Each structure stands twice: as C-alpha cells, then as structure tokens.
Amino acid sequence: MSGAQATARAAIRSAAAQWFNLERSGDMTVDDARRFREWLDMSGDHRLAYDRVARVWAIAGTAAEDPALRTAGAAIAEPDEVPAPPQRWRALAMAASLLLAVTIGWTALDSGLFGAGAPAPSEQQVFRTGTGQRTMITLPDKSVVTLDAETMVRLGDNAHERRVELLGGRAFFRVAKDPSRPFIVVAGDKSVRALGTAFEVSFDNGNMVVTLAEGKVRVAEAAPGSKPGNSADMVPGAQLVIGADHNWTMNRVDVEKETSWTDGRLIFMGDPLSDAIAEMNRYSDRKLVFKDGTIPAKDVVGVFKSGDVDGFVKALELNGTAHRVSASDSEILLSAN
Numbered sequence: 006m007s008g009a010q011a012t013a014r015a016a017i018r019s020a021a022a023q024w025f026n027l028e029r030s031g032d033m034t035v036d037d038a039r040r041f042r043e044w045l046d047m048s049g050d051h052r053l054a055y056d057r058v059a060r061v062w063a064i065a066g067t068a069a070e071d072p073a074l075r076t077a078g079a080a081i082a083e084p085d086e087v088p089a090p091p092q093r094w095r096a097l098a099m100a101a102s103l104l105l106a107v108t109i110g111w112t113a114l115d116s117g118l119f120g121a122g123a124p125a126p127s128e129q130q131v132f133r134t135g136t137g138q139r140t141m142i143t144l145p146d147k148s149v150v151t152l153d154a155e156t157m158v159r160l161g162d163n164a165h166e167r168r169v170e171l172l173g174g175r176a177f178f179r180v181a182k183d184p185s186r187p188f189i190v191v192a193g194d195k196s197v198r199a200l201g202t203a204f205e206v207s208f209d210n211g212n213m214v215v216t217l218a219e220g221k222v223r224v225a226e227a228a229p230g231s232k233p234g235n236s237a238d239m240v241p242g243a244q245l246v247i248g249a250d251h252n253w254t255m256n257r258v259d260v261e262k263e264t265s266w267t268d269g270r271l272i273f274m275g276d277p278l279s280d281a282i283a284e285m286n287r288y289s290d291r292k293l294v295f296k297d298g299t300i301p302a303k304d305v306v307g308v309f310k311s312g313d314v315d316g317f318v319k320a321l322e323l324n325g326t327a328h329r330v331s332a333s334d335s336e337i338l339l340s341a342n
Contacts, residue, residue, distance in 0.1 A: 016130060016142045016160055020044065021054035023140065036290065040135050047133075133157045134174070137288040137312050139269070147181040148188060151267050153207075154287045154311075162186070175207035177267050180220075194227045194234075195247060204239075205264050211249030216263045217241050226251070266311060273305040278326065281305040281317075288312040292336045301326065301341040 024041050027033050033041070045052050134140055134152045142150045144160070146167060152158060156174025164186075169178070171192040180188040182201030190197040192208035202220025206213065215224055217239045224245055226234035235253055237245055244258040262272040271288075273281050279300045286292045288311040295301075303326050309317050318337055321327045330338040 016132060016144065017048075017050055017054045018058065019143045020132070020140060021051065021058045024055060025058045036137060040138050043135070050130075130161075131157060131159050131172075136290055139266075144181075146183055146186075149179045151177040151179075153177075153266055171206055171208045173208055175205065175266070177203070177205045177264060179203045196225050196227075198223045198225065213247045214244065215239065215247075216244045216258060216260060218260045218264060265308075269311050271309045271311050273307055273309075275304045275306055278303040278305050285309070285311075285314055285317050289314045291332070291334065293318070294336050294338055295327070296330055296338055296340045299341075 024044065027037060028041065045055060132140070132142060132152065134154055134156050137154055139154060140152050142152070142160075144150065144167070148167065150158065150160075150169060153175040156176055157172040158174075158176060159170040159172060161168050161170075166186050167183070167188045169176075169188075169190050171190055176190075178188070178190060178199070180199050180202050184200055188199045190199075190206050192206060192213050193211060195213055197204065197206055197215055199220065199222045202222055203218040204220075204222055205216040205218070208214075215222070219241055222239050223236060224239065224247075225236040226247070235251070237253065237255065239245060239255075242257050242260055244256050244263065246254045246256070248254075259274070262274060265272040266284075271281075271284050273284075282293045282300060291314055293314055305326075307320055309320070314337060318327075318329055318339065321339070322329065325342050327339045327341050330340050332338070
C-alpha cells in the first residue's frame with residue numbers, strides 16, 4: 006500500500022470512529038444526523054469504514070463480557086478511589102473500548118481475521134465539512150488536521166513529502182516531526198512547508214491567511230516559468246495575509262484569538278461587525294441578515310460559542326448596536342439601531 010493510500014485509509018476510519026462515537030453518545034442533533042448521512046453517501050469507502058468500526062465495537066463488547074477481563078479491569082482501580090457516577094463510567098468505558106477497538110482491532114480487520122479486506126481507496130481522498138461542522142483527522146504519521154466548518158481538503162503523500170491541498174475554508178495543522186518528509190499545505194498557487202510545527206491556513210476566493218502557533222514555516226508562491234515567486238519565513242505569533250492581488254502583509258497577532266474556533270469559541274476583540282457576522286454565519290444554518298443589506302460600521306468585543314447566533318444577537322441588542330426584526334428557521338433578520 007502506498008503512503009497516499011495509507012493516509013486516505015487512516016483519515017476515513019478516523020472520521021468513521023468519530024461519527025460512530027457521536028451516534029452512540031446520544032448527543033447527535035438533527036443537523037449532525039443529516040451531515041452523517043451526507044458523509045456516508047459521499048463514498049462507498051465511508052460506509053464500509055463505518056460498518057467496520059461497528060463490527061469492531063461489537064467484537065470489543067463481546068470480549069468485555071469475559072469474566073477474566075472484568076476481574077482484570079476491577080483490579081486496576083485504586084482502593085481509596087471514589088467511583089465515578091455510573092453514567093460517567095459508561096461514557097468512559099464506551100470511549101475507551103472504541104479507542105481500543107480502532108487501535109488494535111482495525112489491524113485484525115485489515116488482515117482479514119474478521120472477514121475479507123476492503124479494496125484500497127483512491128490515491129487521494131477529499132474531506133469536506135458543512136455549516137457548523139468541525140472534524141479532526143489523524144494521519145498515519147500522527148499529524149493532526151482540524152477542519153473548520155465549510156472546509157474542503159485533499160490528502161495525499163509519497164516517499165518524499167506529506168501533502169494536503171486546502172481547496173477552500175480553514176484548517177489547523179499540528180505536524181509530527183519527520184525530517185525526511187516535509188509537510189506541505191498547498192492552497193492555490195501558494196504552499197506552506199513545515200517539518201514539526203502547528204499552524205492555521207485559511208483560503209477563500211484566492212485570499213490566503215497563514216497563522217503560525219509553534220515552530221517555523223516557509224510560505225512560497227509559484228511564479229510563471231522558472232522565475233521564483235515570493236516567499237517568507239514565519240515565526241510563532243506571526244500572521245501572513247496574501248491577497249488575491251498577490252500583496253503580502255505580515256503582522257503579529259494573538260494566536261489564541263485567531264485559533265479559538267478549534268475549541269468551539271469565537272473571540273472578537275474590536276473586530277468589524279461584518280467580519281463577526283460572517284464568522285457566526287459559518288457555524289449556523291440560521292443566517293444573520295440585516296434588513297437593508299447594509300451592516301453597520303461597528304466593532305464587536307466578546308467571546309461567543311460557535312453557532313450561538315441567539316446569544317450573539319442578544320449581545321448586539323444589549324450594546325445598542327442592532328435589534329431583531331424577525332426570525333425563521335433559515336435566518337434572523339436584524340436592523341441597525
């Protein structure tokens with residue numbers, strides 16, 4: 006199996022395990038269920054991976070009924086340790102069993118121990134998130150890619166490099182060190198090259214933004230012909246903005262604020278209201294829309310849970326910035342005060 010095939014296969018089963026865990030947790034919302042069905046229908050490989058996780062879970066559940074395993078598990082607890090509530094123990098046991106199954110059991114499935122192996126996926130695999138959806142992909146080299154809402158990436162690597170193409174949206178990369186194979190993120194005609202580091206890249210309508218949290222990266226632009234294009238080396242805390250007009254601007258930023266979306270938060274510190282609304286709309290099917298189509302030239306300060314458009318609107322009303330005119334399942338209509 007090639008490196009690209011291994012990357013795609015690991016990413017698919019990582020997503021399958023996340024969907025399986027969410028479905029069993031009882032916390033799956035209507036929107037989650039819709040996105041889950043879309044993910045299943047996206048590829049036969051997705052459905053097969055999900056079925057395999059379910060089979061591993063069933064096998065792990067059968068093994069857990071073995072009296073010897075139950076005795077061994079009881080012996081692990083400390084004598085003076087206060088037991089967690091039963092509901093919490095069930096949740097912890099579910100998560101631990103699933104991790105064990107995915108880590109150990111998948112190898113057995115791939116080897117054909119529990120049935121015939123699946124055909125390998127294509128050399129490159131595309132992953133996409135919808136409105137309000139975030140997902141995390143763990144690659145075979147232990148690098149982790151976190152996709153923001155409304156993001157699409159294409160994964161692929163070879164013996165010489167690890168490669169992710171950001172087709173649109175925003176992603177955060179925590180790269181495992183491997184000096185022999187650099188980690189390259191490509192967006193349009195620009196690339197970000199790293200070895201072991203953590204950084205964010207967004208790409209929208211030809212505009213690219215790179216924010217470096219840890220380590221070092223080099224951003225380069227391909228130029229027509231053999232002439233080298235622009236390039237820049239970045240240090241932690243720097244943000245490079247490259248416009249569709251090819252203008253490059255480097256600034257110092259608050260990395261925690263810029264990457265707060267990875268924790269499900271949106272931090273605004275004097276951001277334009279128009280930018281804040283665009284960010285809030287990214288995570289909600291109910292869009293914030295101004296009555297006259299013109300967003301007031303106001304700034305926003307605050308911390309909000311991504312997707313909490315009602316809380317955001319309430320803050321605007323308390324600050325006297327705008328008020329709610331009407332609301333439906335698809336939008337909240339606002340008017341400037």
